[in-house]
Every structure is written in structure tokens, then in C-alpha cells.
Amino acid sequence: MTAPLQGIATLTHLGVIRAQGADAASFLHGQLTQDFALLDTQHARLAAYCSAKGRMLASFIGFKTGPEEILLLCSQDLLPAMLKRLSMFVLRAKCKLSDATADYALCGLAGDSAAQATGNAAPWTLRSVDAAHVVQLYPAGDTPRALWIAPAGSAVPAGPALDNAAWLWSEVASGIATLSLPVQEQFVPQMLNYESVGGVNFKKGCYPGQEVVARSQFRGTLKRRAYIAHAEQPLTVGAEVFAASDAEQPVGMVVQSAAAPAGGFDAIVSLQIASTDEALNAGGVALALQPLPYELLADI
Incomplete structure (x- = not known):
């Protein structure tokens, strides 16, 4: 990484x-x-x-x-x-x-x-x-x-x-997701850790969706976060992530993916926090979660 x-x-x-x-x-x-x-x-x-x-x-x-x-x-x-x-x-x-x-x-x-x-x-x-x-x-x-x-x-x-492929990997390794068409309308900003990396200001005035974003932060309703994962095979942006305990109900989604310089593939995945201790896969490809490169702000 x-x-x-x-x-x-x-x-x-x-x-x-x-x-x-x-x-x-x-x-x-x-x-x-x-x-x-x-x-x-x-x-x-x-x-x-x-x-x-x-x-x-x-x-x-x-x-x-x-x-x-x-x-x-x-x-x-x-x-x-x-x-x-x-x-x-x-x-x-x-x-x-x-x-x-x-x-x-x-x-x-x-x-x-x-x-x-x-x-x-x-x-x-x-x-x-x-x-x-x-x-x-x-x-x-x-x-x-x-x-x-x-x-x-x-x-x-x-x-x-x-x-360019090396740069795209660096974007994944940074943990800062850039939204693209396959994952449009899938996440509130905190599901991609945006409040922890300077992407949300909770003191400013209204904007579209502001009530939902604020409620996720201040009422403890946030159940998903972004993580970095490694896989040995390619990962498709927008692919659903599943936990070993339930092969039918997805627990997350691949947000961004790139070939890793040292081999395999790295991705930013948005996951249910409760699923991070389980064995995970996206389209049958096993995922190994990696440490985030920045600190998450504590939920309020």
C-alpha cells in the first residue's frame, strides 16, 4: 500500500x-x-x-x-x-x-x-x-x-x-474517494468519510440534503464507513460486497478500484461498520481490509 x-x-x-x-x-x-x-x-x-x-x-x-x-x-x-x-x-x-x-x-x-x-x-x-x-x-x-x-x-x-494507472492507485491509497457514475446516489457523505477529510462543514447553512447529512452525524444513525481493501483479482466499481454470514444481503459496495503496484488490486469500499470483522467478498473476490491512512472523526 x-x-x-x-x-x-x-x-x-x-x-x-x-x-x-x-x-x-x-x-x-x-x-x-x-x-x-x-x-x-x-x-x-x-x-x-x-x-x-x-x-x-x-x-x-x-x-x-x-x-x-x-x-x-x-x-x-x-x-x-x-x-x-x-x-x-x-x-x-x-x-x-x-x-x-x-x-x-x-x-x-x-x-x-x-x-x-x-x-x-x-x-x-x-x-x-x-x-x-x-x-x-x-x-x-x-x-x-x-x-x-x-x-x-x-x-x-x-x-x-x-x-496514469499509478496515479489512479494513489487516489485509492489516499482513502479519499472521487465519486463516479457507477456509484452515483449510493452514499451520504459520511459513508465515504467525507466529514473526516474536510468534505463537510456542519456549521454552514442549508444545502440540498443537509438535514439527512446532519442527522447522520448528530443522531448516531451512521452505519457505514469507507475502508481500503486489497484483493488478488480485479474489482468492479459498483460491485456489491457480501459477508460470509449472508450471501444474499450486501453489506457494502466498491467505490473506487485500481491495480496495486506491488500486485493485486486495491479499492475503497463503503461497508457496514458491523461487517468489518467478517470475511468479505465482492463478486466472489475475497477482500482483505487495510488500515485507513487517516483518523476518523468521532461520531457526535
Whole structure:
């Protein structure tokens, strides 16, 4: 799980939504699980976009590029529908939303490349380097990671090339799930540990699904968490997870999966907490749970 990674990966699985206008921050503040009203230019935000039932429709990494512009990074397969849905709620707000994917180059930085770009700052720290923006991510094991976003055509940072598959594994190893189409509307944010990694602000005002998310946190109703699992065979995103004691009732789902550098496959799985002591499998493939790379916040 902690094999060292070094270099720079070109990222094609992420897209960019641009929110532009005097009300961009306040509009997003009312739609997403994190505080965008107080967002400055030194930090990024991890955030979920939820349905009225509190189920995640998408996850975003968002940051300001200027006083009236915010960029949102999300899984490319969700972007068109999320852009359309968010645009429905703009109404009279002075905020224009657009697909800006073609306007930006996105890279993942790992190891020394990330450390040099960010100085090993805290996760979600944002640095501006010339025309580029660099977001410090959670590490993969002991390996620093960062996102590099710059205008299309910008020179990529100097460093060795990193295979995209290795970067995708680093995302799994970080324990921070990026929602994609096969698992849309399957989880409230806490089922992916978002409240423990800076993805939910419980002090901000209302947003779609806010009552469900808050109730999960404050009434002790949360029964699922995200874990990292290892398997010897490929795991399909969206596959149901079963415990040995019950082959018919699933206890979880595969959220994200990637080939592991040391062999086999690693995945983020969302599981019933009560099932974690049992033998688990996804589609008949045995799962071995691994330690989470971060601390979970205590339930309130």
C-alpha cells in the first residue's frame, strides 16, 4: 500500500466546471456540503453535491482563481449532468456555469514533484505558481500528492512521467474517494468519510440534503464507513460486497478500484461498520481490509 511513487501524471478522468460571477461563491455555498462563502485563495475545498435525500450526486475539489471565479474538478463522466443540474438552480444569481475542461491542463504530482510544488503543506492548501494552481492532496502512504491545474498549453512541471494507472492507485491509497457514475446516489457523505477529510462543514447553512447529512452525524444513525481493501483479482466499481454470514444481503459496495503496484488490486469500499470483522467478498473476490491512512472523526 505504500510503494513509493514519483513523477507527473496527465489526468484525463477529471473535468472542470467554471463558476463565474459576483455570486459564484454564494451560489455554490448554497449547493455543496462545504463552505464556499468564506473560501479564500490559499485553500481548496473538498465537497459533495447531494440529492434532497442526502445521497451524493458528485464530489468536487473547488478553489478560487480570482474574486469572481471558482473552478470545480469532478469525475468527467458526471460533469455534463452536474453542469445541467447546477445550472437549473442559478435562477437570478449572478453566476455563469460552463464546462471549462478544454481550457485547462490537469496533472497529478507525486513524490518529490508534489513536495517541491507545495512544500508539503496541509491537505487542501492552494498555491499559485505563475498561471498554475496547485492543490495539496492527502498522501498515498508516505508519498506526497498534489493536483496541478493550469491554462491549456502551459508547460508541464519538470519531472519524470508517472503512469496514469499509478496515479489512479494513489487516489485509492489516499482513502479519499472521487465519486463516479457507477456509484452515483449510493452514499451520504459520511459513508465515504467525507466529514473526516474536510468534505463537510456542519456549521454552514442549508444545502440540498443537509438535514439527512446532519442527522447522520448528530443522531448516531451512521452505519457505514469507507475502508481500503486489497484483493488478488480485479474489482468492479459498483460491485456489491457480501459477508460470509449472508450471501444474499450486501453489506457494502466498491467505490473506487485500481491495480496495486506491488500486485493485486486495491479499492475503497463503503461497508457496514458491523461487517468489518467478517470475511468479505465482492463478486466472489475475497477482500482483505487495510488500515485507513487517516483518523476518523468521532461520531457526535
